[in-house]
Amino acid sequence: MKYLLFIFAIVFVSCQSNHDYPPAENAFDAGREFIDAYLKGDFKKANFYMLQDSENIVILKKVELTYKNKSAEIRNQYQTASININSIEDITTSETIINYANSYDNAAHKVKVIFKDGKWQVDLKYTLDGNL
Numbered sequence: 534m535k536y537l538l539f540i541f542a543i544v545f546v547s548c549q550s551n552h553d554y555p556p557a558e559n560a561f562d563a564g565r566e567f568i569d570a571y572l573k574g575d576f577k578k579a580n581f582y583m584l585q586d587s588e589n590i591v592i593l594k595k596v597e598l599t600y601k602n603k604s605a606e607i608r609n610q611y612q613t614a615s616i617n618i619n620s621i622e623d624i625t626t627s628e629t630i631i632n633y634a635n636s637y638d639n640a641a642h643k644v645k646v647i648f649k650d651g652k653w654q655v656d657l658k659y660t661l662d663g664n665l
Contacts, residue, residue, distance in 0.1 A: 561621060563646045567579050583657060617635065628646070631645075
């Protein structure tokens with residue numbers, strides 16, 4: 534009986550870890566959650582809201598390395614910054630461009646969010662300014 538409880542506990546924990554974050558209900562939610570995670574340095578969460586392909590994974594790793602190489606003071610500024618959405622443009626019913634800035638650097642950035650495999654996800658390959 535203890536063995537069955539142990540197995541149940543492992544299955545329960547593994548299922549929970551796959552669903553740490555709620556799925557995005559729309560393009561705006563996916564983009565906002567991704568941007569917020571990036572600003573806070575939470576790359577596990579950013580990865581959750583990102584389209585999973587090899588090119589995006591490489592891009593996110595580079596972004597994470599760049600972020601971590603910033604000074605603690607700059608990272609703190611990003612972590613406390615708010616997101617300012619400048620515009621949301623629906624390209625198609627499954628593609629949206631979010632133009633945003635953050636209150637720390639006020640630089641304009643754009644991310645593309647797509648609906649694929651039943652999920653809204655950020656596609657970094659098409660980040661229009663090459664920066665987040």
